Structure formats: C-alpha cells, structure tokens
Amino acid sequence: MARPVLGDREEELVLEVLRSGQLSLGPMGPRFERSFASRFAPADVVASAVSSGTAGLHLGLRANDVGEGDEVVTSPLSFVASSNAVVYCGARPVFCDIDPVTLNMSVDAARAAVTDRTSALLPVHIFGTPADTPAFESFGLPIVEDACEALGARHDDGSIVGSRGHAAVFAF
Numbered sequence: 001m002a003r004p005v006l007g008d009r010e011e012e013l014v015l016e017v018l019r020s021g022q023l024s025l026g027p028m029g030p031r032f033e034r035s036f037a038s039r040f041a042p043a044d045v046v047a048s049a050v051s052s053g054t055a056g057l058h059l060g061l062r063a064n065d066v067g068e069g070d071e072v073v074t075s076p077l078s079f080v081a082s083s084n085a086v087v088y089c090g091a092r093p094v095f096c097d098i099d100p101v102t103l104n105m106s107v108d109a110a111r112a113a114v115t116d117r118t119s120a121l122l123p124v125h126i127f128g129t130p131a132d133t134p135a136f137e138s139f140g141l142p143i144v145e146d147a148c149e150a151l152g153a154r155h156d157d158g159s160i161v162g163s164r165g166h167a168a169v170f171a172f
C-alpha cells in the first residue's frame with residue numbers, strides 16, 4: 001500500500017538476529033511483541049506475532065468461537081485475506097455494502113446483513129481509514145478488526161484503531 005520505511009535500524013536488528021545463530025524462538029519475537037503492545041495496545045491486551053495477517057485473522061475468529069455454519073459480516077472491498085480467514089473457519093463471509101466516503105463497511109448495511117447465524121463482524125480499516133468500530137460495538141457481536149492496512153490510525157475520539165475490537169490484526 002505504501003513504500004516500506006526500512007533504514008539502518010532495521011538492518012542492524014536483522015543482522016543481530018542473523019549473527020545470533022538463533023532464527024526461531026529467540027528473544028527478538030517477545031521483544032517485538034512487548035514493544036508493539038506498549039505503542040499500540042491498551043494495557044490489558046496481549047500482542048502475539050504470527051506468520052501473516054491471514055493467520056492472525058484466522059486465529060482471531062477462532063478465538064471468538066467462529067466456526068462451521070456461522071456467518072461473518074465483512075467488507076467486499078478488501079484484500080482476499082479477510083474473507084479467506086472466515087472460510088478457513090468453515091463460516092461464510094456475508095458482504096455488506098461500503099460507505100462511499102470512507103470505503104469501509106456501512107453501519108446501516110452491516111446491521112441489515114446480520115441474521116441469527118451471524119457470529120462476528122469483521123470490519124476492514126481499508127487504506128488506513130478507520131471503519132466505524134464505535135458504531136459496530138452497539139451490535140453486541142464479537143468484532144475481529146482487520147487493521148492490516150491501518151497501523152497507527154486513530155478514530156475520531158483518539159482511540160487507536162485496533163484497540164476496541166475483541167481481536168485486531170495488523171500486518172507490515
């Protein structure tokens with residue numbers, strides 16, 4: 001979505017790992033998780049590094065009990081990862097229309113898409129623009145936020161995108 005910012009510090013840290021001789025289960029993963037959480041997550045949140053955004057979304061849905069036969073209301077304007085994660089759970093992505101200004105899930109369309117089989121909402125914060133998570137909270141359903149394109153974005157009330165749902169996934 002944007003040119004990555006990779007400088008001397010990133011090179012230094014990659015070299016530190018390569019020269020340590022330990023490429024997995026070393027100290028860098030937990031160090032990254034701690035530092036990520038202190039910057040982007042409320043104090044009671046657990047940050048876990050996983051192999052991809054898809055894996056994070058899959059785990060986030062499973063952690064919220066999304067399974068066989070369920071429906072998850074999500075955005076049709078996204079990378080395929082958000083729908084794939086729903087399908088991996090045996091559930092069905094139900095697309096609702098997007099807001100023409102934010103390009104994110106319309107709150108009214110999402111409400112109309114909810115049925116008694118809906119087990120979660122999966123809003124996507126597309127192109128760094130926050131979806132209306134505060135409004136989705138009123139639905140009383142688990143919210144798994146796809147914040148893969150919105151690291152560092154904030155809602156109008158100042159809350160960090162990804163800090164309000166029951167699970168949120170970022171990618172790089």
Ligand SMILES: Cc1ncc(COP(=O)(O)O)c(C=O)c1O
Pocket residue numbers: 052053054055078079081082124146148149171
């Ligand atoms: C909206 C969105 N969701 C999820 C992902 C995660 O994709 P991946 O599984 O390739 O890390 C991305 C990556 O670009 C994305 O743009």
